[in-house]
Amino acid sequence: MASNSIRVLDLTARVGELAIEQVGSALSGHPGQGPGHYSVSLSGTGSGPAFDWIRPAIGGTTAPDDIAPRALILVLGPGSQATARAALTQAWAQEVDYVRVLILPSAIVEEMTLMPLVKERQSTTTHVYRLPDSSPETLWFVLLEEFNKIVAQFAIDFSTKDGISPMNNLNDSIQACMAIDGAMAAALVDYRSGMCLAQQGTALNLDLAAAGNTQVVRAKLKTMESLGLRKGIEDILITLGDQYHLIRLVPNNDGLFLYLVLDKAKGNLALARYKLTDIERGLKV
Numbered sequence: 520m521a522s523n524s525i526r527v528l529d530l531t532a533r534v535g536e537l538a539i540e541q542v543g544s545a546l547s548g549h550p551g552q553g554p555g556h557y558s559v560s561l562s563g564t565g566s567g568p569a570f571d572w573i574r575p576a577i578g579g580t581t582a583p584d585d586i587a588p589r590a591l592i593l594v595l596g597p598g599s600q601a602t603a604r605a606a607l608t609q610a611w612a613q614e615v616d617y618v619r620v621l622i623l624p625s626a627i628v629e630e631m632t633l634m635p636l637v638k639e640r641q642s643t644t645t646h647v648y649r650l651p652d653s654s655p656e657t658l659w660f661v662l663l664e665e666f667n668k669i670v671a672q673f674a675i676d677f678s679t680k681d682g683i684s685p686m687n688n689l690n691d692s693i694q695a696c697m698a699i700d701g702a703m704a705a706a707l708v709d710y711r712s713g714m715c716l717a718q719q720g721t722a723l724n725l726d727l728a729a730a731g732n733t734q735v736v737r738a739k740l741k742t743m744e745s746l747g748l749r750k751g752i753e754d755i756l757i758t759l760g761d762q763y764h765l766i767r768l769v770p771n772n773d774g775l776f777l778y779l780v781l782d783k784a785k786g787n788l789a790l791a792r793y794k795l796t797d798i799e800r801g802l803k804v
Contacts, residue, residue: 525570525669526588527662528606531596531623535574537655538662570666575602587613590669593620594658600632607633611640617672618645619665623653660789667796689717695798696779701786703762704728706778707769707802710736722780732766732778754792763788767795769802 529535696705704720713733
């Protein structure tokens, strides 16, 4: 039996737990089927996703689950090869649609053990990715990217019941931007005219910022076109000593961008990007 759920199996000593802590109050969780099993949701987003985070005891195993998830993400650290192998074997037997194996650089034995299995299986649904470093920030960013891919690929509602309502107007979208942890100011800008369609926050002169960022966006678009890069710009990041200025072009709304000013000490850039993507989906102009 399969379900429309996302399952993360955390087989690291500590990195996975620290990755979850990166978003702090943006996460809500409650005990699931037993110790080390939590149902987690990204609060403050309208379309999720909710996911199960399973963290077995070090050296332990996960109990067989008759209900297969739609997507499974394994996060492997040193000493996890036996549990990881069992989890992969179970996922293949259950024909899980989406399997990703994220391996910490220090998990050398795990990589050497599992890569031959994956190659032998020749599964089009299973892919292995070696993380560039062992930082919680990197792991969380990669997980958010995977969640985005899963939602896009299956077009299924993985959301929690507690998300924000779909946005019906510009003010709602800007209020959702300002609800992001660390948000200091936000605006929706038409870069054809340089005009703010909606704005909130007193951190700076948003009308002036909109005009200046309009020039930045136009210049970047022109440069990309000159280089023959036609897939489009997702976002432009300007990093200051204590702030991030994130310019995110709105897909399917040609000529618009969301502008977010984020306090570096209070905000999480990866989560902010994820939430802006979610806000874009509900934006109606």
